[in-house]
Amino acid sequence: MALIEIRELEKRFNDQRVLAGVNLDVEAGEIKVVMGPSGCGKSTLLRCLNRLVDPTSGTIHFDGQEVTGPMVDVRLLRQKIGFVFQQFALYRHLSVLDNVTLGLRKLQKLRKPDAEEKAMAQLERLGMAAHKDKFPAQISGGQKQRVALARALAMDPAMIVLDEPTSALDPVMCREVGELIRQLNSEGVTMLCVTHDIDLAQAISEKAVFLNQGVVSAEATFAALANHDHEATRTFFNRTKA
Amino acid sequence: MVNGWMAFSRDLQEQLPLVLNGLIETLNLTVAISISGLLLGVVVFYLSTCRSALIRQVTKGYISFFIGMPLIVLLFLIYYGLPQWGVRMSPFTVAFIGFTLNVAAYNAAYLTTAFNGMDATELEAAHAQGFSDGQVFRYITLPQVLRLSVPALTNQVIGNLKDSSVAFLIQYTEFFARVQELAATNFQFFKAYLFAALVYLAIVSLIVVIARMIEKRICIIG
Numbered sequence: 001m002a003l004i005e006i007r008e009l010e011k012r013f014n015d016q017r018v019l020a021g022v023n024l025d026v027e028a029g030e031i032k033v034v035m036g037p038s039g040c041g042k043s044t045l046l047r048c049l050n051r052l053v054d055p056t057s058g059t060i061h062f063d064g065q066e067v068t069g070p071m072v073d074v075r076l077l078r079q080k081i082g083f084v085f086q087q088f089a090l091y092r093h094l095s096v097l098d099n100v101t102l103g104l105r106k107l108q109k110l111r112k113p114d115a116e117e118k119a120m121a122q123l124e125r126l127g128m129a130a131h132k133d134k135f136p137a138q139i140s141g142g143q144k145q146r147v148a149l150a151r152a153l154a155m156d157p158a159m160i161v162l163d164e165p166t167s168a169l170d171p172v173m174c175r176e177v178g179e180l181i182r183q184l185n186s187e188g189v190t191m192l193c194v195t196h197d198i199d200l201a202q203a204i205s206e207k208a209v210f211l212n213q214g215v216v217s218a219e220a221t222f223a224a225l226a227n228h229d230h231e232a233t234r235t236f237f238n239r240t241k242a
Numbered sequence: 243m244v245n246g247w248m249a250f251s252r253d254l255q256e257q258l259p260l261v262l263n264g265l266i267e268t269l270n271l272t273v274a275i276s277i278s279g280l281l282l283g284v285v286v287f288y289l290s291t292c293r294s295a296l297i298r299q300v301t302k303g304y305i306s307f308f309i310g311m312p313l314i315v316l317l318f319l320i321y322y323g324l325p326q327w328g329v330r331m332s333p334f335t336v337a338f339i340g341f342t343l344n345v346a347a348y349n350a351a352y353l354t355t356a357f358n359g360m361d362a363t364e365l366e367a368a369h370a371q372g373f374s375d376g377q378v379f380r381y382i383t384l385p386q387v388l389r390l391s392v393p394a395l396t397n398q399v400i401g402n403l404k405d406s407s408v409a410f411l412i413q414y415t416e417f418f419a420r421v422q423e424l425a426a427t428n429f430q431f432f433k434a435y436l437f438a439a440l441v442y443l444a445i446v447s448l449i450v451v452i453a454r455m456i457e458k459r460i461c462i463i464g
Contacts, residue, residue: 075374085366089367091367091368091381092386103371103372107371107372
């Protein structure tokens with residue numbers, strides 16, 4: 001059974017059908033890349049997983065448990081899914097170290113020394129230990145995304161979800177974050193990444209899921225997607241034509 | 243002219259205990275309403291970020307009402323109006339309640355302004371980590387808006403000090419009331435009020451210095 005099983009997921013905002021019956025599986029240990037044009041519902045899909053957005057209909061099973069019902073402990077669910085944002089979303093009034101320890105201390109109720117030890121282990125893993133006392137405004141975009149990853153990983157989540165992790169970064173930093181994602185996945189971290197950055201997608205995965213107009217219209221290797229029967233898919237992935 | 247100054251300083255010395263007493267009363271009221279106004283302001287601000295539309299509307303109404311209502315009217319209403327309904331309170335209590343309601347509305351408005359400038363994705367990130375609404379407010383929202391609002395909040399403290407002189411109109415014998423008495427004994431109005439002005443300026447300067455120190459200590463780097 002897949003770690004995440006999404007079936008016929010639908011989300012409407014008023015009259016707009018942002019997700020129109022999405023089916024998607026994420027296996028434990030894999031890295032799944034979801035691509036699609038702006039406004040295709042990628043971010044909404046991710047936000048449905050941890051109930052930042054409540055889906056209109058359909059089901060999501062996370063680790064075998066239905067998570068869309070009213071009886072679900074949403075806060076516990078959220079702690080199991082590490083979320084990394086496009087704009088990094090570090091807490092600007094806290095140092096790098098405090099950004100990582102806040103959740104450990106207040107949600108996992110660790111004592112301060114234990115939380116700091118755990119946080120430092122993650123910051124070291126991501127090469128940010130030397131910057132632990134700096135504030136978000138004092139580090140580069142790539143470094144911020146490393147801290148955001150460390151913050152997510154420190155909570156021992158079942159998976160990491162990345163929402164356009166490189167779209168606010170320059171090409172060098174994009175590659176840096178891409179390598180990092182691959183490294184973490186090779187260490188066994190399950191990841192679901194939505195992006196429209198095709199360089200990032202190809203750097204971290206052989207395959208991609210194409211989300212278009214609220215449905216998964218294809219899931220295949222990049223070569224196959226570039227020669228797909230469906231025109232919108234072909235146009236999106238065929239870089240030589242564009 | 244020289245005689246006038248001598249007479250004034252002699253009367254000032256004579257009444258110094260009363261004047262100092264008034265100054266202490268002024269500082270008492272200022273400190274009390276600055277603290278209570280900040281605390282109630284935080285509560286009002288918290289309610290204004292609440293998920294319930296009804297609570298948000300009510301707090302908006304509160305802020306508009308007390309910002310719109312002249313302080314003196316509010317104080318007279320409580321001090322001279324309420325006794326008709328059998329509610330009698332000391333001048334200090336009336337001033338404390340009236341000022342607190344008023345100052346809290348202003349402070350809540352400052353905090354709201356800072357809140358509107360916050361990065362919404364930080365709040366979303368905190369919810370995504372699993373923090374409750376209350377935890378997000380306590381650990382993310384409040385520390386940030388308080389720091390961003392230090393200049394506005396300290397201006398409010400300065401305003402509180404200056405406005406506290408209004409309380410003499412409801413029989414609260416604070417500093418300005420004592421200076422009035424002093425002026426009435428020797429008719430040296432210019433000297434007495436100049437003296438009052440200098441004292442207020444000195445205290446305001448002190449508040450400004452302290453405020454700058456606080457700002458430097460807790461400002462958000464960036």
